[in-house]
Amino acid sequence: MTDPAVSTAPTASDPVPSERLIGDLPRRTPREAAELIPERATLLVSGFGGVGYPKLVPEALAAGDPRELTVVSGGGVGDEIDRDLVESGDMRRRYPFVPNEHAREAVNEGRVQFHDRHISRLADEVRFGGIREGMVGERVAVVEAVAVGPDWLIPSTSIGHAPAYVETADRVIVEMNRAQPLELARVHDVHVRADPPNREPIPLSDPLDETDGPAIRFDAGKLAAVVKTDRADDPYEFREPSAVDETIAENLRSFLEVEIGRNPMLASAVNLQFGVGSLGNALMGALADIEFGDRDVAYVGEVVQDGLLDMLDAGDLRGASATSLALSAEGQERFFENVAEYAADVVLRPADISNAPELIDRFGVVGVNSAVEVDLYGNVNATHIRGTHIVNGIGGGGDFSRNCRLGIIALPSTAVDGDVSRIVPVTSHVDHTEHDASVVVTEHGVADLRGKSPRERSAALTAVADPSFQDDLRAYRERAGEGGNTPHDLGSAHSWQ
Template identity: 40%
Template sequence: MALAERVRHADFLSRSMTAEQAAQHVAHGATVGLSGFTGAGYPKALPQAIAAHAQSEHKAGRPYRINVWTGASTAPEVDGLLAAADAMAQRLPFNSDAMARKKINAGEIDYIDMHLSHVAQHAWFGFLGRLDVAIIEIVGVTADGLLIPSTAVGNNKTWLEIADKVILEVNTKLPLRLEGMHDIYYGTALPPRRVPISLTHADNRIGEPYLQVDPRKVVAVVETHSGDRDNVFSQPDANSQRIAEYIIDFLAHEMKHGRLPQQMLPIQSGVGNVANAVLAGLLHGPFDNLLGFTEVLQDGMLDLLRAGKMKRASATAISLSRSAYEDFEKNIDFYRERIILRPQEISNHPELVRRLGIIAMNSMIEADIYGNVNSTHLMGSSMMNGIGGSGDFARNGYLSFFVTPSVAKDGKISCIVPMCSHVDHTEHDTQIIVTEQGLADLRGLSPRQRAQAIIDHCAHPDYRPMLQDYFDRARQQGAQHTPHLLGEALSWHQRCLDTGDMRK
């Protein structure tokens, strides 16, 4: 489809140019807000042009690095290319790219890990500094100059509002029939002028289907014709299926005892294979008329919508495998009536998470025996991905599950440890921990009771005696509220670093 058919505003169309020409608007030292959230809706052409420009500048002996802000993760052709070209000085708030991760852990990129609900408001408050350029993927421009959003909203609304300059990437490969799927809320304000957000049900629409931009800011319009990255979700393995079964049985038990309403509360699910396994379990579970209120709509939630088990799903991005995306595009009219895409300052807003009573399910790297959770760091100091939105939902959800297989690396690493090597979610935010071994309901338990429940129900049999021995000896020494052997608390991690195995 020709660009003129997608950009129906003559003034914007007159600013069309190549990605290489548009990249000249991004100077060394600039802070750049990119669209994109978990492999969806990211700019396809500009990051590659910027990376090539950076390499050219470096070859000529001139410095060139930029600060990059996004909604969440992007794709190898964004974070990976910019990192490989040594073009990134700073990155926030979430990254899953291997090359960028390598540079972050080598200290070559300053990475700022943030709760996703904080990013837009901290940017508006001025806490993060000035935003020089916004580069936003859209699928079209109306005759009135309104922007038709892409497969992710993320922080795009905020970047468009606060950036000095805007570059629009019009992706002609993505279907124009996305128009009408989005709900962009413009009712937020800075303190002390804030008012309650008028969302009382997960499937309410409270905004408008378009993004707004000051036309005077738009310095370039670039055509692209490239799809989002393909996510790869493996079929649920036995461990993931067991975790899903424990969660579904628990939810049914809570409903039976009146601690959940008969009409299930809205569901949030983190990203990954375990999360998709839980959604697959719900597909065959006893619950109907489900609602989703989450960050990323993945294959499993699409299956629930298609099967009629879920009525509607609210998210900030659609991130699918290739086969699921083909189904989405083929049946987009069906899905447009059932999917609502919002800015992440709404999808992750603590006010709404608490009001709606969200049931939150997120993955973790490790948990300790008292329920502290590490979801970001390997062995205490090596960044994996970032906290993402898990904290937004864990602290404010009606129920909060953290899930993981009980061991990793062929059993050499226990995901239940005496003390977490890094803490993202404290024991105060953790309600329920689930592994393939079982489920530990930590609500209403003291620290020592929590420890025994986690050891008994969540630890792998190979590590359970070691954990019990540590806990028993800790109770024989010192303070008894949260017993620890400080000289041994992180010895499992040190042993793994020294030998490659946590086992003695």
């Protein structure tokens, strides 16, 4: 890496560069950049929460010669990657997340080999062989930026694992996107850890601390192409909260108000995380109604969704730490018009920092995540319909559920217009084990599982199932009998899926 002392890279004290392109850069068209990528390669792309991903180079790749590509992102990306490269047949492997319907369909049909990975670990997995089977051919990082120099770049609306990908790559291709405000540099804090076993503690004593400035640095020799673009992100669309969402939010609010009053860990400050998606967004929005008293409240998660902006505007939230501005088009517009003001309270970090088990523990995060289904003993399926068809992938849910001090699963009690119970005898897949879900909230109430034995858990969870399924759940529990710490009737266990 170039000596930081002679680099032109912006720093924490002076984060916004004077121009978007600084120094002698290898300017290329999207097609020229795509042609630099060999026939067999691993594309390490920026993007998380559907924003901040490269657009023109993947599109040019899909239109070009056939390739065999592994595509590794931080999280969700747009159609130029997860539709176009699938339809062209170039994408052979994909990690770690597939919210896009085109890529998801290809994964579920076996046309693309996929494995969902914990977000917090992906940076190290790319560095140390954790997805060895998929790391094929040359490693090319393709990263969207708001500014770039010979040995640095500043990410756009998300950071994800771009720092690790740029570090691991043989070559780096940058899409400099003028549709993303240069002022986003004020939001980023790119801390990169040393490798184990010489890794140091993450130097944050408060979830909103900033230490390193906005630049992702790299060896100048790696920069293969800089492509200009002004194509906007294709971000999430959130549906309006349903009546069920609002009842879940109300139950969560009641629970949190009681818990805040009795849990010594929450006496002076509350650090909250919410999972990605429309329910998560609705729950974030409901935060504004909670009586936090004089406690400091911060969002310590992986994505800033629209639901948080109102609280930030009202001063109800001290700030937010995340890795992505996973906003709707309107949310993005609102943020972009006031980047400097929001930047005072919002910090984006690399995803291995935003989701670090070490920090989730240190700050006593209360984690709220959703699920496909929960079983009578508190095992949580967050990814697979009927055990087979993947929805999005585990994402950061396991990082927070496993490491937070209070893990809450919030979900509607039914799916498919009430025809299917989401409280089931046995989940068809397990993403978060019975050890990691402390509290389950549905529109029918709150099951506080903390310290309960499996027998006691089954009663508490039956009580928050939809009333139309409670008799069936009790019948399963009777068939299971009293043998063992965790009674089951395995013969009929999966008859619900």
